[in-house]
Amino acid sequence: MDTSNFYVDHLAWCGLIALNMARQTGAVSSAAQENLFLCRWLATAEKKRLFRRELANDIRWLLREGREKGLRADLPGKLEYLWRASSSDLLAQNDLFRLQHVMHAITLTGINYGVLTESEWEGRYAVKLSQKVPGVFLRKNDLETGFDDDGRQVNPLAVRITAALPAVDALLKRAGWQRHAITADPLLHHLMICTEEG
Template identity: 50%
Template sequence: MTVSGNPQNFCGQSKEGEGHSVTLTEKSGHLAWCALVALALARQNGDALSPAQENLFLTRWLATALKQRRFSRDVAPDIEWLLKQGRQLGVSAKLASKLNYLWRSCTGELSEQNDLFRLTYALETAKDMSWNYRLLSDREWSGRYAVALSAGVNGIYLSRTNLDAAFDDDGRQINPLLTRLTGNVGGVVKLFNRCGWHAESEGDASLPYQFTLMARQGVSGKD
């Protein structure tokens, strides 16, 4: 990202136009855009050239934004989470990647991609956020040798057979996709939503972690 101009033109409270109420998605996208612009300007100035410098810059920027209340309180949880990631994980937090994902998901760029791309994007983002992702064989998915799941582990589990049958050659969903989610389920469901996927619990007491994933756009029979 190459930018020029006064950083103050890009940061601070997002403005509400006449007759337009700014949505949470727009507020989150504005936050991510401001952070990415600030980082781009820092790179141009030679202040954030290495991964360690980049993480330090973004961590300080987020801390200042939170302290000075530069953004709507609605996105304070996003700032706090990113700040915690940067402080605890350091370079491994990949803050720039997370902010880039947040910006893309909030500006609609992901909605232009096919279902399989958006699912893959969600899964890769979850892995960047330290989620455990596993593609299970039929033997691991059900039966006496099924993988044991733990509510205390942030995990996403898919059946390889089910995944292969869920999409056509164009990456369009043609069949429901089963997944098992553990840990902070609410957080990963929100991630799926931002990538254009809806996760619905099966409501089966014998399979408490099982969800059905359906693409919100482009699903056969769902248009």
């Protein structure tokens, strides 16, 4: 999924419009039908070369996801993410919304995402994370104290990351967030909003 592709917002927009029209006409009325509709729509787009050559890999990837994962692929969610990530309105949202958007995008790419309680985060009953299983895990207490009433970040968010850092960084950057490594623990990082200097 290449959100840096200049034309991907057009593909996502067309897919979302086609799906919405199918919903309005009653041709699609369940999640299973949505997945089938979008798989057929993508297959037609690929076969008839309806979009620019630069989008061929994106179309193939979405089609493969829909066919192999079925409902779990969440093709409407992936298209929504691609459209939002490629359009300028994402950075106009508050910090909390943009973080939620990133975490949703992370799950769409197949990376595990979780929020850990204090006992799961550290101590005797802490969750043991494996670097063989890509994941991003936020500390629940930081989520509860990290934002003001308007959704602006007021404190750093502790996060443990077992996923490939360049992939996570790319998703964070697109939504106006950045990661800072904590040297004492290779999995521990802080998430902060991007600043002019950062």
